[in-house]
Amino acid sequence: MQFRTLDEIHAFCRDLPQGDAQAATAAAARQASLTKPPGSLGRLEELAAWIARWQGKAVPRIARAAVTVFAGNHGVVARGVSAFPQAVTAQMVQNFATGGAAINQLAQFAGADLRVVPIDLDRPTADFTLGPAMSADEFLAAVNIGCAAVKPDDDLLAVGEMGIGNTTAASALCAALLGGGASAWAGRGTGVDDEGLARKRAAVDAALARHTALSDPLQIGAALGGRELAAIGGAVLAARHYRIPTLLDGFVASAAVLPFTSLDRKVVDHCRAAHVSAEAGHRRLLSELNLRPLLDLDMRLGEASGAALAIPLLRAALACHAGMATFSEAGVSDANE
Numbered sequence: 001m002q003f004r005t006l007d008e009i010h011a012f013c014r015d016l017p018q019g020d021a022q023a024a025t026a027a028a029a030r031q032a033s034l035t036k037p038p039g040s041l042g043r044l045e046e047l048a049a050w051i052a053r054w055q056g057k058a059v060p061r062i063a064r065a066a067v068t069v070f071a072g073n074h075g076v077v078a079r080g081v082s083a084f085p086q087a088v089t090a091q092m093v094q095n096f097a098t099g100g101a102a103i104n105q106l107a108q109f110a111g112a113d114l115r116v117v118p119i120d121l122d123r124p125t126a127d128f129t130l131g132p133a134m135s136a137d138e139f140l141a142a143v144n145i146g147c148a149a150v151k152p153d154d155d156l157l158a159v160g161e162m163g164i165g166n167t168t169a170a171s172a173l174c175a176a177l178l179g180g181g182a183s184a185w186a187g188r189g190t191g192v193d194d195e196g197l198a199r200k201r202a203a204v205d206a207a208l209a210r211h212t213a214l215s216d217p218l219q220i221g222a223a224l225g226g227r228e229l230a231a232i233g234g235a236v237l238a239a240r241h242y243r244i245p246t247l248l249d250g251f252v253a254s255a256a257v258l259p260f261t262s263l264d265r266k267v268v269d270h271c272r273a274a275h276v277s278a279e280a281g282h283r284r285l286l287s288e289l290n291l292r293p294l295l296d297l298d299m300r301l302g303e304a305s306g307a308a309l310a311i312p313l314l315r316a317a318l319a320c321h322a323g324m325a326t327f328s329e330a331g332v333s334d335a336n337e
Contacts, residue, residue, distance in 0.1 A: 001147045001238045006136055006218045009143065009237070013263040017240055019053035019270065026058035033326040033334075043294070047272070047314055048321035054245040054270045055155055059322050062315055065112035065156040067308045068149050068235060069096065069103060072142075072228035073124035074165035075133065076207075081168045081200040083190045086124065089164050092303070093118045096162075103160070103303040110311035112158065117149050119227040128172065129206040132223040139222035139230050146234025150242065157239045158274065158311060160249035160304020161228045161256070164190070167279060170255035172204045172224040174281060177217060177258045178288055181205060187251075187280025221259030232256035240270050247314075249307040250277035250300065254285050261289060275299060275306035 003009050027049040032038060039045065051060045071093050077086045095101045096116045107114040119142060125133040134142070150157060167189035174185040182204035188197055211223045221230060233256050239246045248254050248271050260267045273286050275295035286293055294310045327334040 001241045002144045003140060003147070006140060009218060009260070010263060012237060013260060013267055016264065016266055017243060019243060020056040021053065023056050023058050024049045024053035027052035027321065030058060030321065033328070034324040035327055035330050035332050036324070041320060044317040044320060047317040050272065051245050051314065051318065054243050056243065061318060061322065062156045062311070064154050065110065065158070065311055066115060066151065066154045067103065067107045067110070067112045067158045067160070067304050068115045068117065069160050069162055069304050070146065070228035070231040071116065071118040071121060071162040072166070072226045073121050073163060074169055074226050075124045075127035076129065076168050076203055077124070077165040078127055079129060079199055079203040080196060081192070081203055082164050083192045083196060084164050086164050089162060090118070090121045092162050093121070101303060102301060102305050103308060106305055106308035110308050112308060112311055115149060117145065117231065119145055119231060125226050128169070128224050129203050129210060132211070133169065133225060134222045134227070134230070136219065136222055138227070139218065139225070142227040142230035143234035143237070146231030147238040149231070150235050150238035150244065152242045154242070154244050156247070156311065156314065157235065157244050158247040158249070158304055158307035159232050159235050159253055160302060160307055161232060161252050162303050163226055163228045166226050166228060166252050168200050168203060169224060169226045169229060170252045171200070171281065172207050173221065173229070173255045173258050174285055175204055175208055176211070176220050176224055177262050181208070185281040189279065217259040217262035225256070225259070229256035233260050236260065236268070236271065240267065243270065246271045247274040247307040247310050248272070248291070249274055249304045250302055251279040251282040251285065252302060253307070254282065254289060254291070257289070265290065274310035277306065
């Protein structure tokens with residue numbers, strides 16, 4: 001799946017592929033017949049029906065889970081917005097390659113295929129306080145990189161990112177598309193001190209002032225975002241095309257879908273928020289997206305760590321859904337007898 005123009009993305013978001021309502025209904029009916037009080041497994045029951053809807057199976061399974069981490073660099077780092085130098089992005093990508101990062105351990109534990117996609121790390125986006133971070137063509141190219149990273153036979157996708165400076169880009173997108181200014185969205189990210197936080201918020205406010213004339217959400221995504229954020233958006237759109245249930249990681253991954261949900265909020269119907277991070281603004285952002293997090297563990301690492309950690313939770317939901325006996329199979333009287 002590839003988009004040739006931004007207009008094609010607009011058209012896709014106006015005519016979104018839908019899930020299988022019949023499969024979801026059948027899954028819910030199965031839940032009602034299992035040997036437990038109705039609704040007693042709480043959100044595990046809803047998760048089973050959600051996966052059924054997007055896999056198109058009344059009894060779905062997770063055989064091919066993918067954790068995909070997109071990496072990019074940001075010109076706004078020159079404004080002193082991060083506690084770490086830009087070189088850390090490439091260094092962490094190498095750490096992923098040699099298996100030394102948290103995401104390597106979590107993806108392995110979750111039984112998921114880890115894919116790391118670095119995007120032009122030697123060519124950071126432009127400093128968005130001075131001009132657009134990306135041209136429309138650069139944004140489109142990054143979206144298509146995200147699309148290409150999704151395999152049609154994946155049955156679950158988890159998306160995340162690595163990129164020094166990307167919480168600044170995420171904050172700028174939130175402020176531009178949801179309002180509130182830098183103070184409402186920009187937090188400490190990798191752990192900047194008070195002076196660093198002030199520089200970060202000043203950079204976001206400067207970017208908002210410079211790009212105030214933009215109205216198309218995709219143009220805003222190009223002007224204020226990053227290559228890894230655009231790629232996450234592309235992966236989410238491709239997952240929708242292939243009807244693959246998707247887990248969003250933290251603040252940056254959630255902000256990455258904003259240019260697309262600004263076209264239609266239903267863009268993320270096939271997504272769930274894996275967790276709410278400790279980064280300032282994430283809880284509010286999830287509320288804006290109408291996504292209720294599965295986990296709340298004060299994590300703020302990024303690199304799809306929270307999304308990978310939620311995969312075993314989904315596996316548990318499906319284990320109960322597929323493996324439990326029904327009342328009739330077990331010879332147990334239900335509430336109607």
